[in-house]
Amino acid sequence: MLNLYDTATRSVRELALREPGKVSIYLCGPTVYGPPHLGHGRATLVYDILRRYLVWTGLDVRLVSNVTDIEDKIIDRAAREGRPWQDITTKCERVWFEAMEGINVQRPDDVPHATEYVEEMVVMIGDLIAADHAYLTDDGVYMDVESVDDYGLLAHQSIDEMRSGGGEREVFGVAQKRHPADFVLWKFSKPDEPSWPSPWGDGRPGWHSECVVMSLDLLGEGFDLHCGGQDLRFPHHENERAQAVALGKTFANHWMHNGFVVDAEGEKMSKSLGNVSNLLDLIAIYDPRAYRMVLLQSHYRSPVKITQDNIDASVKALAGLDAFSARTAGVNDVAPSAEVLDLFRTAMDDDLDTPKATALLFDTVRRANAALDSDDAAADSLVAAVREICAAVGLELAGVVDVDPDVLARASALDAARMAKDFETADKMRADLQAEGWTVETTKDGTTVRR
């Protein structure tokens, strides 16, 4: 069974399942006001790997991931560009899922939108007010965080500790808030802003309410796992949790947070790849699998550098795996090596230790190649194990592709020239094919051509 670091208890512990055989996961999705960046890519890839692995182990996974389609940044951009805010959200959402498809991240089972849940949020906010956990000000309804017993659980800081510091940032809406950490549940709208009716006045929901309502609606109380980036730990997740706790609901059982993407200087986010901090640019320029490969080779909780060298190294590593895939395309599916798969499961079950699992993958490829070289019968089960591991982490290797007959004919001609010991002609033909982008492998068994 999977052991995962739990932010709430600060320990690696078993991911206990509410229902045997089923896993319910909530992942905080994007606010759709701009293109997805590398940070979004990391988060979605990490949880895609987790999800695929859980499915691979035979569990029935339900992944819910929302789209925040009403938020200040959306309104700001709409105003700035003078167009309807729905234009921005629909377009950005489309781009988001294009990017996800590009990096081979599977679509969540449910994609609830904040705007579909406004009424439910209004009801919940009303409940919070009724229970004396929220209060009205001139600009909206605020959550009273001091009324929540263990507020600060995920931040690992008490309310007093938070207050004592505070950093240098300006506190939003400070005027009428009872405590600086109190957060807005309902924001009254100004003229020309999108708004929904509520008993307290027209407005829109605050950011932290949607995920509570949607996760509890779709997954129910005490769902198994809530995840997102480190930066959501506080305040977003803390505040989601506060609302549920205040209403006496059992919220997520386990909290998972992935580390940041940092640039070459080690700072959060990045302009690391020159001007590529946009996910779509990254996959347009490089092998779209490279990012997944980089992430597989580091631990999900560690910061990871996305640099030219890093991506290049992964592209090369993938080329090796592709060569293996092409070489073994004719190997029949047999029972995968149990020894290898056991090691794989052990690594993954230990807090998703993908670096170890990836090391195992490369080791297994090497062993399989060696076995193939020496006609060892064990090769097939190793090849099958490689296929299994790749499937479990969402790595698709380029197999044998259809090569058009003309190119195949040239490969045959190349072999004929070699047979005739006309190496000058053979080398010329090979160079021509390579110049056209083909990977040419000339062996004693003949020439293979692939992309």
Next chain:
RNA sequence: GGCGACGUGGCCGAGUGGCUUAGGCAACGGCCUGCAAAGCCGUGUACGCGAGUUCGAUUCUCGCCGUCGCCUCCA
């Protein structure tokens, strides 16, 4: 100011109180090859600095230096 993470060989990136001390990329030597490519075999003796604990520390403790994150709207 509070809370937290981290500093590993040419680069990236795991991990560990001592044992053959991951893996990827790059480099070098060898095998294979007509030559390459792919593949295989081999090579590198790294853990920020100082002190302490210990038979023994990169791994534990303390201090220092450095980097980074969170402390209201960011995956």
